[in-house]
Amino acid sequence: MKCVFCGYEFSEKEGVGACKGCPMAKCDMIKCPNCGYETLPEPKLVKFFKRWLKSYGN
Template sequence: MIRCGYCGHEFGESEGIRGCGQCGKPGGCHMVRCPRCFYENPEEPGILKKLKGMIKGAKP
């Protein structure tokens, strides 16, 4: 679940609007837009993802 940093709405990664394709970030855009307010959020709270990655090993 992603919690929108702007409006606090919680949504799944699949519900969010992904991959704007326009920002030109190398490797693709990893931001997910809130379906309610369109604020751009990081895919997952970064620190959580990092911790999970360290424990489980890198996800593809």
């Protein structure tokens, strides 16, 4: 994914790792390892529909 603030490209895994020390870790936010800007990952429902559409297309 790409940080909307600084444009840094990183994986969701790398971003989630940055939040390990936070007591609000359940908030699911992903922090950019470059600038600290936080954003939400794509919701599971959206991921499910994308996968479904892809398999339907195939």
